[in-house]
Amino acid sequence: MTQYAIDPELLPWLAMIPEIDLSDMPALRARTSEMTSVIPPVVVPDGLEIREVTIRGHDGYAIRTKVYTPAGPAEGARPGFLYIHGGGFVMGDPEMTEQSAVDIAAEAGAVVVSPDYRLAPDHPFPAGLEDCYATLEWFVANAAELGVDPDRIAVGGASAGGGLTAAVVLLARDRKGPAICFQVLEIPELDDRLETASMREFVDTPLWNRPAAEFSWKYYLSGTPETLGLQYAAPARAEDLSGLPPAFVSVCEFDPLRDEGLTYAQRLLEAGVSTELHHYRGTFHGAGLVATAEVSKRMAADVLGAIRRALS
Numbered sequence: 001m002t003q004y005a006i007d008p009e010l011l012p013w014l015a016m017i018p019e020i021d022l023s024d025m026p027a028l029r030a031r032t033s034e035m036t037s038v039i040p041p042v043v044v045p046d047g048l049e050i051r052e053v054t055i056r057g058h059d060g061y062a063i064r065t066k067v068y069t070p071a072g073p074a075e076g077a078r079p080g081f082l083y084i085h086g087g088g089f090v091m092g093d094p095e096m097t098e099q100s101a102v103d104i105a106a107e108a109g110a111v112v113v114s115p116d117y118r119l120a121p122d123h124p125f126p127a128g129l130e131d132c133y134a135t136l137e138w139f140v141a142n143a144a145e146l147g148v149d150p151d152r153i154a155v156g157g158a159s160a161g162g163g164l165t166a167a168v169v170l171l172a173r174d175r176k177g178p179a180i181c182f183q184v185l186e187i188p189e190l191d192d193r194l195e196t197a198s199m200r201e202f203v204d205t206p207l208w209n210r211p212a213a214e215f216s217w218k219y220y221l222s223g224t225p226e227t228l229g230l231q232y233a234a235p236a237r238a239e240d241l242s243g244l245p246p247a248f249v250s251v252c253e254f255d256p257l258r259d260e261g262l263t264y265a266q267r268l269l270e271a272g273v274s275t276e277l278h279h280y281r282g283t284f285h286g287a288g289l290v291a292t293a294e295v296s297k298r299m300a301a302d303v304l305g306a307i308r309r310a311l312s
Contacts, residue, residue, distance in 0.1 A: 007282030009293035022215035047071025077149035079311035086159030124223030156184025166235035182310035191236035196259035208285035252283035
């Protein structure tokens with residue numbers, strides 16, 4: 001990795017980051033504990049409530065979903081945030097990114113809902129996306145019971161979670177579904193065509209690289225994507241981005257997904273969508289896992305600040 005000018009604070013951690021080999025999914029899932037071992041234990045503020053509910057999806061699938069409610073009484077209805085975990089569409093669960101959900105609930109005073117959506121290749125597109133969209137519908141339908149203002153519900157996630165966020169937002173617009181007030185696309189996976197300069201160049205970057213992206217899209221699109229439309233699997237293919245909610249987009253310098261995120265943010269702006277864009281020097285995909293690095297602290301502060309402003 002020495003050919004990449006990675007932030008010096010991140011360099012010592014590279015040896016501890018497990019290799020993601022998507023060519024053998026059974027072996028990869030068997031190593032889940034190894035991958036999660038690099039994630040610090042979740043720090044939950046006193047009084048923040050975490051519970052599980054089961055949501056029925058459009059095809060009857062039972063979606064295990066976690067709900068995070070801030071501590072203390074609220075002055076009126078709280079904002080809401082649908083948090084979609086990452087994992088290249090093929091791995092992960094709400095627990096893998098639980099600190100992010102907890103932080104949003106605590107810092108933005110929002111009720112956060114995070115679905116354990118179905119994963120490819122066992123359940124290719126559109127299963128996972130429909131699970132996320134069904135969770136959004138449940139969130140809005142149960143807003144009163146959850147103490148949430150249905151006009152202040154945002155959607156967000158990182159990596160594949162960012163790609164699924166963009167897709168949920170497009171679906172909500174096109175189906176004339178729930179109103180979404182804000183979308184958070186952190187290091188998003190958006191384009192199956194794999195033609196950007198960063199995707200062609202970064203074949204051996206830490207945690208995520210072109211080979212991983214190739215397998216990710218191969219598995220995710222292994223079903224019948226035409227039944228819903230390829231633009232909802234890969235939002236970069238969507239021709240019309242107008243009428244979408246304001247956005248926060250972040251990208252990392254040495255990430256094959258960098259350029260598709262930059263391009264999507266630019267297209268949002270061209271379509272009249274108010275967009276905040278951040279590019280972080282010296283970082284790789286998932287660099288935020290190294291929570292003690294100054295650049296990681298800045299990344300976390302930027303996204304939480306944007307969410308607080310959007311939901312205030």
